[in-house]
Amino acid sequence: MKELWSTIPVLATLLATITFTAAFTIPGGFNNDTGEAVLVKKAAFLAFLMADAYGMCCSVLILLNIMWSLLSESRRAPSLMLRSIVLFKQALYGTLLEFVTGIYTVIHHKSLWAAIVIIVMCSLVLISAKMTYSWFEMWMMLIPLPVCEYGKVPRWLRRCYGR
Secondary structure, X not given: OHHXXXXXXXXXXXXXXXXXXXXXXXXXXXXXXXXXXXXXXXXXXXXHHHHHHHHHHHHHHHHHHHHHHHHOOOOOHHHHHHHHHHHHHHHHHHHHHHHHHHHHHXXXXXXXXXXXXXXXXXXXXXXXXXXXXXXXXXXXXXXXXXXXXXXXXXXXXXXXXXX
16 A cells, blocks of 8 residues: 555656646647647647646646645644545546547547547546546445544545445
């Protein structure tokens, strides 16, 4: 378990790096005359930007949670680490959605079938991850709930545990 807590910050940093890089190497590139994005008026491009921002925010929140868990009292650390795992899952989903919308933005008008195949493949990954996460939730029910501040278990944590 200790290896997991030391690995999550590294993975969150990698996700933050990916999303940060994607924000500046946007699909379609920039207009040389005006400096703005070429595809700025396309709905798929705006979806790409929102997915990119979502993945970036989740990654940064993971790092902040881990930092707070290291600096806070020991009773609060388990809930912050569990929150980091939930945020990590969300950051992965956001990054996958960013990938799908970026590919769709660039190739849908030239090769719609390739865009559809990529969307279906990534959707299968999401479905598979959801099924795996369901097994993770069942496993988490076997672990006793960590008690946080004032001896109460936070509502969001009870929902994660299904209790």
